[in-house]
Amino acid sequence: MAELQEVQITEEKPLLPGQTPEAAKTHSVETPYGSVTFTVYGTPKPKRPAIFTYHDVGLNYKSCFQPLFQFGDMQEIIQNFVRVHVDAPGMEEGAPVFPLGYQYPSLDQLADMIPCILQYLNFSTIIGVGVGAGAYILSRYALNHPDTVEGLVLINIDPNAKGWMDWAAHKLTGLTSSVAEMILGHLFSQEELSRNSELIQKYRNIITHAPNLENIELYWNSYNNRRDLNFERGGDITLKCPVMLVVGDQAPHEDAVMADSGGQPQLTQPGKLTEAFKYFLQGMGYMASSCMTRLSRSRTASLTSAASIDGNRSRSRTLSQSSESGTLSSGPPGHTMEVSC
Numbered sequence: 001m002a003e004l005q006e007v008q009i010t011e012e013k014p015l016l017p018g019q020t021p022e023a024a025k026t027h028s029v030e031t032p033y034g035s036v037t038f039t040v041y042g043t044p045k046p047k048r049p050a051i052f053t054y055h056d057v058g059l060n061y062k063s064c065f066q067p068l069f070q071f072g073d074m075q076e077i078i079q080n081f082v083r084v085h086v087d088a089p090g091m092e093e094g095a096p097v098f099p100l101g102y103q104y105p106s107l108d109q110l111a112d113m114i115p116c117i118l119q120y121l122n123f124s125t126i127i128g129v130g131v132g133a134g135a136y137i138l139s140r141y142a143l144n145h146p147d148t149v150e151g152l153v154l155i156n157i158d159p160n161a162k163g164w165m166d167w168a169a170h171k172l173t174g175l176t177s178s179v180a181e182m183i184l185g186h187l188f189s190q191e192e193l194s195r196n197s198e199l200i201q202k203y204r205n206i207i208t209h210a211p212n213l214e215n216i217e218l219y220w221n222s223y224n225n226r227r228d229l230n231f232e233r234g235g236d237i238t239l240k241c242p243v244m245l246v247v248g249d250q251a252p253h254e255d256a257v258m259a260d261s262g263g264q265p266q267l268t269q270p271g272k273l274t275e276a277f278k279y280f281l282q283g284m285g286y287m288a289s290s291c292m293t294r295l296s297r298s299r300t301a302s303l304t305s306a307a308s309i310d311g312n313r314s315r316s317r318t319l320s321q322s323s324e325s326g327t328l329s330s331g332p333p334g335h336t337m338e339v340s341c
Contacts, residue, residue, distance in 0.1 A: 057186060080286070
């Protein structure tokens, strides 16, 4: 009898019959830090922000967000918003390898490219959705341009710079592991990697055989050289928009809500993340209650909120850093939604 193998089931709910994929338009703009490519889906809606995504290291917008935005239940959200998916420089499909010695932008500089994108599109406000490095970039942008960000969905964000111990561990790991393996260790937990599910095999193949792996390594280096975001509770450095913090169940530091690695809920749990996103948007006044579907008991058990989301689109909502734990924590009650998928 063949040996049984554990298989990780990825939640799937494709487009419904009659639904067709949206038309996409890809653009590139020059910025002070080089060219950046982004893809736009849909058309701008009056008095509504754009949903603006930024992907993690080792991925591009398609490999990071396609399972989420092609999920069936997500369609009632995206039909009401225009979407902008940014590819970090050199991460877009078919991107040429940067020449030897190319100075890749820092994460702060990548954030400074965003105003050029919005100016090109003539968009005034966004709701940002970022994963890992992308969550950091959108947070940095929101700190610098608070009046243009109506909300943030931050998945597996680490707002802290690497300390000396982290650097030592990173250097030692680099002596025995390839860049691709280190990035996989950032994206997924060791438990997930050891199970070597179909999902892990897929993304290991994508990253290991990426024709632009040299570019990916440059993005990876910029992420590892990030600065502290320096959030301050009640201080001048704080996010002033509604924030939904998301962490995958497989993240190694789930209790802290922030995780530098492990678990990609937008890939493995698009249904739960979609449901949470709907409630987040409803709290901002963008989703009528009649459009909401009910959470099943299993989904309710896996959805936790630090506080209820009120109906006011107040800009007094904050996200701050705990000086003791070094993690992001919520500001006053009702300002931050925390989700575990």
